[in-house]
Amino acid sequence: MALEWFRLLDGILPLIKTGELDYAVCACEAALCETSESPFRIALECDFTNPPEDVAAHIAEFISRESSKFEIKCLYAETCALLSNPGRWFFNLYAYDKQCGDDYYDWLAYFASDPFPEFTLIGMEKLQEVYASDAIRDENLRAQSMICDAIVLTKFQRLMQRAAPLIEGLQVPLLASVYDMDFIFEYRSNK
Secondary structure (H helix, E strand, O other): OHHHHHHHHHHHHHHHHOOOHHHHHHHHHHHHHOOOOOHHHHHHHOOOOOOHHHHHHHHHHHHHHHHOOOOOOEEEEEEOOOOOOOOOOEEEEEEEOOOOOOOOOHHHHOOOOOOOOOEEOOOOHHHHHHHHOHHHHOHHHHHHHHHHHHHHHHHHHHHHHHHHHHOOOOOOOEEEEEOOOOOOEEEOOOO
């Protein structure tokens, strides 16, 4: 399975980098369809249903608060660890006083912002139930669970992509990913 997983990631990374997130989601879903039947197939029926306007308003509030403290150079939206938090998926926001490059992301650990309220993600509850079940620990379903991680990643990034143009005051790059994954989507405003 490891080889197939890396092939999938190699295939979606260019799509993530170019912002072709609908195609990235489709590639992940197609990979899941090629696996044997499992509870993880519910991911094909789920998506984040938070209105992009609500996401944008939350991020705009964060920008307003943090920009009063320092000049923001970059923002990062990161979901929680999916396996550790199956009962509630959410994302956190981080602001940076510098941006250090887009090939090596260890600098994301050095944010300048203060803690900000988490934003609860909705719409994927049926998949979250699978993540909370014994299926997540079943080695025979490891391929499906890994593909689902990529599905959640790309669907979260797509939500951020839809919200980004609606964010009042967004004049810096907005990066988005899932906790502990280096597949980072970057939105840059044309304003």
